[in-house]
Amino acid sequence: MDTADRVLQWLAGRARAAVSGEEIARALGVSRNSVWKAMGRLRERGFVIEGRPREGYRLVSCPDVPWPEQVAAGLETRLLGRVEYVPEVGSTNELARERGRLGAPEGSVVVADRQTRGRGRRGRTWHSPAGLGLWFSVLLRPDIPPRETSLLALLSAAAVREAVSRAAGVEVLIKWPNDVVAKDGRKLCGILVELDAELDRVRHCVVGIGINVNHSASDFPPEVAPQATSVRLVAGQPVARVPLLQRILEGLEERYITALSQGFGPVLDEVRRHSATVGRPVTVAEADGSTWDGLALDIRGDGALMVRPAGGGRDRAVYAADVSIRSLEGR
Amino acid sequence: MDLDRIKELIELVSASDIAEFELEIDDFKVALRKFSAAPRPVPAAQPAEAPKAVAHEAPAESGPTSHDDDRFIQITAPMVGTFYRAPAPDAEPYVKVGDVVEAGQPLCIIEAMKLMNEIESEVRGRVAQILVENAQPVEYGQPLFVLEKL
Numbered sequence: 001m002d003t004a005d006r007v008l009q010w011l012a013g014r015a016r017a018a019v020s021g022e023e024i025a026r027a028l029g030v031s032r033n034s035v036w037k038a039m040g041r042l043r044e045r046g047f048v049i050e051g052r053p054r055e056g057y058r059l060v061s062c063p064d065v066p067w068p069e070q071v072a073a074g075l076e077t078r079l080l081g082r083v084e085y086v087p088e089v090g091s092t093n094e095l096a097r098e099r100g101r102l103g104a105p106e107g108s109v110v111v112a113d114r115q116t117r118g119r120g121r122r123g124r125t126w127h128s129p130a131g132l133g134l135w136f137s138v139l140l141r142p143d144i145p146p147r148e149t150s151l152l153a154l155l156s157a158a159a160v161r162e163a164v165s166r167a168a169g170v171e172v173l174i175k176w177p178n179d180v181v182a183k184d185g186r187k188l189c190g191i192l193v194e195l196d197a198e199l200d201r202v203r204h205c206v207v208g209i210g211i212n213v214n215h216s217a218s219d220f221p222p223e224v225a226p227q228a229t230s231v232r233l234v235a236g237q238p239v240a241r242v243p244l245l246q247r248i249l250e251g252l253e254e255r256y257i258t259a260l261s262q263g264f265g266p267v268l269d270e271v272r273r274h275s276a277t278v279g280r281p282v283t284v285a286e287a288d289g290s291t292w293d294g295l296a297l298d299i300r301g302d303g304a305l306m307v308r309p310a311g312g313g314r315d316r317a318v319y320a321a322d323v324s325i326r327s328l329e330g331r
Numbered sequence: 332m333d334l335d336r337i338k339e340l341i342e343l344v345s346a347s348d349i350a351e352f353e354l355e356i357d358d359f360k361v362a363l364r365k366f367s368a369a370p371r372p373v374p375a376a377q378p379a380e381a382p383k384a385v386a387h388e389a390p391a392e393s394g395p396t397s398h399d400d401d402r403f404i405q406i407t408a409p410m411v412g413t414f415y416r417a418p419a420p421d422a423e424p425y426v427k428v429g430d431v432v433e434a435g436q437p438l439c440i441i442e443a444m445k446l447m448n449e450i451e452s453e454v455r456g457r458v459a460q461i462l463v464e465n466a467q468p469v470e471y472g473q474p475l476f477v478l479e480k481l
Contacts, residue, residue, distance in 0.1 A: 122420055123419020123422060147410035147471055149410075150446040151444075177444035178445050192447065193447065194447045194449070195446055196449070197448060199453070287442075288466040319442075319444060320444065
């Protein structure tokens with residue numbers, strides 16, 4: 001930790017009361033000049049620090065950047081939240097998987113301000129510019145059979161949905177399996193879970209979450225703009241990223257611990273209650289390119305979407321396909 | 332490869348649920364096709380109740396003389412989902428028939444509900460057979476690959 005970080009910690013610990021440069025210098029065992037230099041560096045990083053003669057320095061506000069110390073302050077979790085922050089990374093999932101392979105503990109979180117190769121399913125890209133979103137991955141090591149881990153994707157969406165609804169003051173929904181969407185169907189969060197498992201045991205599971213937080217409409221690339229939105233656009237005002245991340249981690253932990261002890265029943269009920277998909281006419285685009293229409297009936301206990309084909313025949317369980325909600329198209 | 336080996340192979344394939352089998356070693360090639368084999372039905376998407384065995388060696392019913400059955404190993408699906416041979420639609424497949432793979436090397440991806448499970452080889456071996464078409468649904472426990480251990 002460099003002097004600037006130590007000074008920041010000291011200032012933050014003083015509950016935003018003024019503290020003299022001399023006192024800080026003495027406490028940290030550095031010169032007054034290096035305290036003064038540290039203040040300059042902190043201000044460059046976006047911290048607002050008031051300095052008054054005779055009174056001293058006072059921390060007025062912190063930049064809304066998910067640095068580990070910012071996320072840790074006021075985070076009420078036991079398991080999740082060993083945060084590693086990187087200004088820029090190819091993909092937080094890749095970095096978290098690497099950390100997982102090297103033995104990082106459960107609950108480790110990798111956050112980036114910007115992803116250069118943010119990924120969606122099947123090699124699709126996820127636009128992840130600096131300063132606007134939350135791009136992070138959580139490392140889990142659940143003691144459950146690999147075949148049940150796909151329910152973690154739904155569970156993560158439930159945690160994000162609740163935290164975003166509260167932060168925005170507007171209800172958002174889950175589009176099966178795990179997109180979080182505004183009422184009009186525009187997407188504001190994508191989740192991609194990657195599993196590293198032995199035959200019958202999970203080594204680790206990385207839950208990658210990308211949330212468009214403070215994007216304006218013009219911040220989206222033209223190819224995604226028609227289907228994309230952000231928490232800010234839904235809320236009608238900017239939303240702080242750090243508290244949103246904290247609430248998501250707390251909600252994720254709570255549901256995760258419940259699922260491990262009581263099963264996925266409670267979280268599946270929550271997903272059904274807030275589903276944008278259930279009860280709607282849908283088009284199912286299968287992985288092999290074929291498509292068919294139907295009515296989304298329910299989300300089954302194993303997470304599959306039950307769809308009644310429009311052309312007749314038995315209800316079908318959908319596990320992996322692009323399911324679009326027809327009534328929300330062509331807005 | 333001598334006649335006895337080929338007989339063993341035929342017995343091995345007969346005893347398994349493999350419909351077709353091809354093996355190529357240097358300039359020798361053998362292709363086996365089960366006459367009775369009906370086209371594989373499209374698996375009805377059913378969860379968990381499938382056979383418990385996640386991976387098992389090819390059945391050793393080809394007679395007490397054979398020790399070669401151990402050479403072949405089946406890789407089965409650890410979960411219900413969609414089988415992909417490549418990490419992205421425009422990417423090269425992870426493996427092709429005849430490829431030599433190391434233990435821990437990815438063979439395919441199975442996706443369910445946006446969870447991506449990269450299936451790794453348990454052994455060093457040669458890919459003898461790929462049993463599922465790209466982008467098709469697979470059931471829990473369904474055989475995906477036959478590997479010849481090296």
